[in-house]
Amino acid sequence: MKRTMKPKTSTHKRPTAIDLFSGCGGLSEGLKRAGFRVAAAVEIDPKALTTYRLNHPSVTLYENDIRQLDPEAVLADLGLERGELALLAGCPPCQGFSRLRTRNKAKSADDPRNDLVGDFLRFISVMYPKTIMMENVPALADDGRFARLCDSIKALGYSYVVNVLDAADYRVAQRRKRLILLASRVHEPKIAETRGDRLTxxxxxxxxxxxxxxxxxxxxxxxxxxxxxxxxxxxxxxxxxxxxxxxxxxxxxxxxxxxxxxxxxxxxxxxxxxxxxxxxxxxxxxxxxxxxxxxxxxxxxxxxxxxxxxxxxxxxxxxxxxxxxxxxxNALPPPFIAAHAKGLLLGINQSTLTIATRRSVTGGDE
Structure with missing residues (x-):
């Protein structure tokens, strides 16, 4: 397992996120803007890895095929227990689900990249994060693998919302239709409100x-x-x-x-x-x-x-x-990611405050 490890600091006040399929770092950039600390990222492409490292040098970077990566080992490297991770986020490579490719459904269904949705679910099942974010092309919504992922996270106790949105409604200066899934086991997730003013x-x-x-x-x-x-x-x-x-x-x-x-x-x-x-x-x-x-x-x-x-x-x-x-x-627009990550962060913080309040009232007997 090849990884670039960074020195750990003693305390981290910001909730921790992990970025799967990180590419050149658009998702991580958006998560940081929202207030998360990105602790680790996974990417296989050497040039994308170089770019990611140039811009996010403090992140532990796993230079791996995610199919060969053990999520328990990642948690151990980061000093996290199952259930402690605040956010697991990622965009499984979407070329197999792209609009042009799905016109030929037989070839699209056979694209091995489509099965990486299952690896995303594998990480969710092992890490059991408080919240989940997955972004992809709209055509993924019609694929059985996505339906199985939604059914599986529901069985794990997550509430979730799914929508196809235009990034232009979130201060990204381009038309870009994307599917986004937000899930949480600590609050009811909501799609971020759109902005009335589009960036030109x-x-x-x-x-x-x-x-x-x-x-x-x-x-x-x-x-x-x-x-x-x-x-x-x-x-x-x-x-x-x-x-x-x-x-x-x-x-x-x-x-x-x-x-x-x-x-x-x-x-x-x-x-x-x-x-x-x-x-x-x-x-x-x-x-x-x-x-x-x-x-x-x-x-x-x-x-x-x-x-x-x-x-x-x-x-x-x-x-x-x-x-x-x-x-x-192929990157995820950071403002689009930040808009939705802020809602997840707010839900995490509110749930943490609620738990702390209850413990103070009961004297810790819960």
Whole structure:
């Protein structure tokens, strides 16, 4: 079992969380913003591990295939007993449940990543945390493995809520539909209230500046486009324009033959949210990823800001644009996670206060 262990401090006042399937750290970032102390994280991808370590150096990091990891050993490493963990959170890899893959149900059902939902349940059963958070793609709700997970946690004594939400309603500057499950055995969990004001692309990218005039290596990573593609991009109308706005003679032949995927070679608009940030966010042929004003796609720094990462979140540029784009596209938006984690933290604190009050009244005889 390979892990990076961090020195333990004597006391921790903040409730402890563990992040399974941590990726580059979006979930952990959100949990920390909500007030949790992330004690440990599990991830298998080497580049995601490097990025996580750059931004969360105090977390005990398990560099493991979670299927080979013993949850009892993790509890022992952290000095926790069964039932003491405040929050177990994670997003099992969701590519097998993605909308495009589930159009072919046979292949989707056979994707081995889908079975990692069962490992999430294995950790719940052993660790018996006070609360649980799981986030994933909406299609997971229709899979039998998710239904079994819900039935199992109910049998363990958890109350839970499930909903499909748009991250844009929680101050994330993009449309992003996600399924979220919140569960607790110490209070009745609730979905966080939505925010009435959506964060726009303009607000999220405010003050970033031009890639040519920055010391931010992530923001400055260059584009490589053919002259023909550069010319095409320059003709797309600013602030929300699309390839469909071009005269027919300038449209690509492949675009003329297809009515689908109409967002490709489209620009974002300044005063609304962006489309879902995916691993293709640096490629104009993958979606509406052109900058609202400049004749280029958004940069990786801009993509990370639209996901809700802080501007100083660190990525190792030696990993290459495609690998970093994959990490950012797969990440959980920290503001979305924080909004729901705050509710779980409030429930934990209230239950702790209630227990303490009862013990003071009864003299500890409970």
């Amino acid at each position: 692309v303009r607000e999220a990218l405010f003050g970033v500046g031009a890639p040519s005039a920055t010391s931010d290596k992530l923001h400055a990573l260059p584009e490589r486009r053919s002259d023909a593609v550069r010319k095409l991009i320059a003709m797309i109308p600013k602030n929300g324009g699309s390839r469909t706005d071009l005269p027919v003679e300038y449209q690509l032949e492949c675009h003329k033959k297809s009515n689908g995927f109409r967002d490709v070679y489209g620009r974002m608009a300044w005063d609304t949210v962006s489309p879902t940030i995916t691993s293709g966010c640096i490629n104009p042929s993958k979606g509406r990823f052109l900058h609202p004003s400049y004749n280029r796609t958004i940069t990786l720094r801009e993509a990370s800001l639209l996901q809700g990462f802080p501007i100083d979140y660190r990525f190792d540029v030696s990993h290459g644009k495609e690998a970093i784009a994959l990490m950012i596209g």
